[in-house]
Amino acid sequence: MMQKQEFNKQLFDFLAASPTPFHAVYEMRGRLQEAGFIELQEQDAWHVKPGGRYFIVRNESSIIAWNLAANSDLTDSGIRMVGAHTDSPCLKVKPNPETESQGCLRVGVEVYGGALLNPWFDRDLSLAGRVNYLSTDGSLRSELVNFERPIAVIPNLAIHLNRDVNQGLNVNPQTDLPPIMAQLQGDAKITLRDVLKNELLTQYVDDVAEILDYELCFYDVQKPAYIGLNNEFFASARLDNLLSCFIGMQALIESDSEQSCLLVCNDHEEVGSMSAAGAQGPMLKQLLERLQPDAESRSRMIANSMMVSVDNAHAVHPNFADKHDGNHGPRMNAGAVIKINANQRYATNSETASLFRHIARQEGVTLQSFVVRSDMGCGSTIGPITAAEIGVKTVDIGVPQLAMHSIRELAGSDDPVSLAKVLKRYYQQEQV
Template identity: 60%
Template sequence: MAQHQSLADFNASLKAFLDASPTPFHAVGSMAERLDAAGFVVLDEADTWTLESGQGYYITRNDSSIIAWRQPDAGAVVSQGWRLIGAHTDSPCLKVKPCPELHKQGYFQLGVEVYGGVLLNPWFDRDLSLAGRVTCRDVSGRILSHLIDFEQPVAVLPSLAIHLDREANASRSINAQTFLPVIMGQAGEKPDFRELLKQHLGQQGVDDVDSVLDYELCFYDTQKAATVGLHQEFLASARLDNLLSCFIGLQALIDGGEAAAGQVLVCNDHEEVGSMSACGAQGPMLSQWLERVLPDADQRNRSLSRSMLISADNAHGVHPNFSDKHDGNHGPLLNRGPVIKINANQRYASNSETSALFRDLAELVGVPVQSFVVRTDMACGSTIGPITASELGVKTLDIGVPQFAMHSIRELAGSEDAHGLYRVLQRFLQTDQV
C-alpha cells in the first residue's frame, strides 16, 4: 500500500481542490486531472472497452458524475468482491434561470432558482462569482459544451438595512422569488446575458462561438478555502458537503495501490435533489458500469455478495450553542474522528456488521470513530447509501466527517478529520474482510 500523505500536504491539496471546483462540472474536471496525473485512463461510455487487470480507469457522465476504478482480475474479484466508496458532487446553491434578465431601478439583476436545501441567509453580502457549463453552436455549426468560470466577484446580494426592517433579527423570512435576484451591476439598458457569456468564453480562449444556446450556471462565494481557529483547528470553505468526501475518496483510491478486491470510487450528481437522474445514484450509471467491467452475470452477482460500499457524506457536528438539537449520547465533535451514521428506519444504510468492520479498520490505523443518531423527535436526512444499497444489493455503511453550518454558503469542519477518514478508507480498499 502506498504511503499516506502528511496532514499538511493533504489539507493543502484539499483546499486547492475545493477552490478549483465551484460546480459539479468543475469538480469532476478537477478529479479527472488528478486521475490523469496518477496514470488512470479515461474511457468513453460510447466506445468498446478493452480492460487490463491492474490498470486504473475512469468514466464521466453528464460531465458531473464520475466512476474511477482499478480493474481487478475477474477470478480475484469473484472471490474478494468490490470495495466501493461513494460520494456526491453537488451542493445546494443558487442557479441562474433560463430567462434571468431583470432591470430594476437602473440595476441589472439575474433571477435564480434555489437548488437543494439551501441555508439562504448566509448568501447575503458575499462576493459572488458565476460558473458552470455553457452549450454553444460554434461557427462551423457544431454544438459543443464548455466550462465557464468568471472567477472574479461579479455579483452581490445585499441585505436590506436594519433601519428599513426593525424586526429583521426577530422575524425576517426570505422570499426566494423576490429577495434573491442577484445584482450584477448598473446598466442603462438590459444587457443580453447570453452575449455576456459568449464574451467571457472568448476571454477564456473559446473564440469560435457563434451563439450560446443554453447553460447550467450557479453563483458561488469567491472567498477561498482556509484553515482557521486559534490553532488552525478548523477548515472553512464552500461545498464541504460533499466535495470533502469526493476528495477523500479520490485520494484514498489514488494512494491505495493494487489489491485483489476491485477498488471503486463513484461520485454522483443530484444527491441534494433526490438522486433521480441519468447520472444520479438512483439512476443506472453504476449498475451499467458494473455490467461492462464484469459482463458475466453469475460472476457479477457472486462478487457483489462479497462486496461493500462506504457512502461518505458529512455529518452534523454538535454545535456548542445548539447542543439541544442532538441526542445527548450522539453529538459528534469536530477533530474527534469520522462519524458512523445510524438510523433505525434505513435513512442511513449502516448495520452492525458494516459498522463493526469500519471500527476495526479505524482502530488498525489509529483513527477514533464517533456515532450519530438523530434525536428521536426529529426527522432524519439521507444519503446515496440506502439508494445504492437498494440498487446493487450490496452491504453498505454510511459515514461522514462532522461539520458545522451544513448547506450554508460557507461551512466548517475539523482540520484533522478529513485526513483521518482518508487513512481509514485507504485501508478499506485493501481489506479482504467484508
C-alpha cells in the same frame, strides 16, 4: 498517505477550483490521469485488464474511478466501493433570468437543494458552470466557464427599513434572492447570453457564434481558510460533499492493486439522486454489468463487495447542543462518524459498522456515532439508494461539520486526512 498540512493544502486547492459539479469532475479527472488512470468512453467497447486503473465520466458531473486487482478474480474477491456526491445546494440561474429594477440588472435564480438562504446575502458572488454554444463552423460544443472575480451581490435590506429583521428573516426566493449584476446606463440592455459569449471569447475559445443554453450557479469567491487560534478548523464552501469526493479520490490513488476498488461520485444527491447521473440512476449498475457481464458471477461479486457511503455528518453545535441526542453528539477533530438510523435513512447495519470500526482501529483512528434525536426528522445519503439499487452491503459515514448547507461550512482540520487513511486501508481489505 501524505501528512496533514500537504493533504489539506491540496484539499483547499481542489475546493477552490470546484465551484460546480462540472468543475469538480474536471479537477478529479486531471488528478486521476496524473496518477495513471485511463479514461474510458461509455459509448466505446472496453478492453480493461487486471491491474489497470480506469475511470468514466457522465454528464461531466458524475465520475466513477476504479482499480482492477492484478491477481484476484472479481467474482470471488468483490469490489471495495466508496460513494460520495459532487453537488451542493446553490443558486442556479434561470433560462431567461434578466430583470431590471431601479436601473439595476438582476439575475433570476432558482434554489437548488436545501440551501440555508440567509448566508447568501452580502457575499461577493461569482458565476460558473457549463455553457453550450453553436460554433462558427456550425457544430455544437460546450465549455466550462468560471468568472472567478466577483460579478454579483445580494444586498441585505438595512435594519432601518426592516426593524424586526433580527427577530427572523423570512426569505422569498423569487423576490429576495436575484443577485444584482450591473447598473444599467441609459437605454443600454445587457443579456446574460451576451455576457457569456464575451467571457468565452475573451477567456476560453474563439469560435462562439451563439450561446444556446447553460447550467450556471452563483458561488462565494472567498477561498478556503483555516480558522481558530491553532488552525483547529477550516471553512469553505461545498464541504458537503466535495470534502468526501477528495478524501475518497486521494485514498483510491494511493491504494495498491491487490484488491479491486472503486470510487463513485454522483451528481444530484441534494435533489433526490433521480437522474441518469445520480445514485438512483443506472450509472454504477451499468458499470458493474460491463465489468462482470455474467449475471450469476456478478451477483456473487456484489455479495463479496461492500460500499462505504461518505457524506458529511452533523457535528454538535456548541450553541445548540440540545439539537443532538445527548449520547450521539459528534465533535470535530474526534474522528469520522458512523451514521445510524432505524428507519433506513442511513444504510449502516451492525455488520458493516463493525467492519469499518475494525479497519479504523487498525489505523489507530477513532470513530464516532450519530443518531438523530428521536423527535426530529433525519436526512439521508446515497447509501440507502445504492444499497437498494445494487444490493450491496453498505455503511454510512462522514466527517463531522457545522453549518451544513450554508454558503460557507466548517469542519475540523484533523479529520480529512485521518479518514483518508481509513479508506485507503479499506480499499486494500482482503475480505469484507
